[in-house]
Amino acid sequence: MFRFFVSADEYEKESPVLADENAAHARVLRLKAGESVVICDGQGRESVCRVEDASASTVQLSVVTRQASETEARILASVYIAFPKADKLEHVIQKATELGAYEIVVFPSARCVSKPDEKSLKKKLERWQKIAASAAEQSGRGQIPAVIVLDSYTAALQRAAQADRAILFYENERATTLRQALDARPYETISLLSGPEGGFESVEIDQAKEAGLMICTLGKRILRCETAPLCALSAVMYDAGEF
């Protein structure tokens, strides 16, 4: 069944309507009266609905059953990534959403070569949030991960450290594995930090340790900055029993 995210207000109605981009999407899908679709409020609730009328510019639905979404991960994994080049960031947002990330947090670090200026940031953030919404819809998620931009590396460390487990991946780390970090104690929330194209500077690693993060390896091979967070998230979801 096709899924659509609607506002909480629209979700509450007994006869919700698909409008704007949802309506355009419905036209592409050639939805017809009598078919079933799922609408989600993006906060973990979803309803199976019947299409009543798809002939106008908006699509008229009626709620058949309401239920809690069952596709969200049991653990809340926050993916922290230092600003990479634009196409890589969009790739990570799309894939991390599919893989079940709770949120995606972007931050500057010393070797970032690409950081949008204040002026363009608002528009970019809108675009990134749309990419997350679209990937959430396609992958059948009940929630749209928030895309959050922080303005300093220090702020990223402080925020990340509040999770039950906070891990930074560093290509020069050899001793501590992700498995050791995950096996240490049970966790419900986890922060996974990775660096930009040029990696982290060693002083940044010291800062992360001071902030309470564990420094881990992702293996003997050097992963690109867009591969590392998705590899880590896949492994964490596997470790958490998601598949």
Added chain:
Amino acid sequence: MFRFFVSADEYEKESPVLADENAAHARVLRLKAGESVVICDGQGRESVCRVEDASASTVQLSVVTRQASETEARILASVYIAFPKADKLEHVIQKATELGAYEIVVFPSARCVSKPDEKSLKKKLERWQKIAASAAEQSGRGQIPAVIVLDSYTAALQRAAQADRAILFYENERATTLRQALDARPYETISLLSGPEGGFESVEIDQAKEAGLMICTLGKRILRCETAPLCALSAVMYDAGEF
């Protein structure tokens, strides 16, 4: 240190030479006499070399030490993917190489919308092998994964089934998890199969079972055809103790 793959013949020499694309790459990197580089034979052996002369169109090296490559995964993971659209296949080849795949095997399946014709295949295979070589170089691997094209789904199943563990990922499977499949018995070789954009047909799942493959889920969220194999490979490498 920068890495270059050279032929086995070139590798054996005491004064090997970087020629052609390697020489072009060396110019981009502005290699200078006295610097150190690593050359690999692509079969798991590597040498640290000193640059003797980088002023000509080829780069003259001398071997300092020879060693076995230490970056290859302990398990041999074969990634089998049904022909997706071209850009997605190239993405999977690059990322699976970074993540340590032993080989990447491409095959047709019922719902493939994109399969290159016989005529263009040879040229495409060359291109795919180059993508694997470049990703192997960048990620510091000692071997270049082979990219192999099979001409039927049946051939893919038969070949995949020869590994110690052979798993097909199916979005409609709910019961058997990857963890259950991996925990069943120890393994040194593993085949990971995933489908094209439109997924597998149920008759294909029956065929896979008959061929001896286990049918597993990758979780409750629907992964895109280019995300599923990389998620599975990341989880398998984690499970195998790589990180």
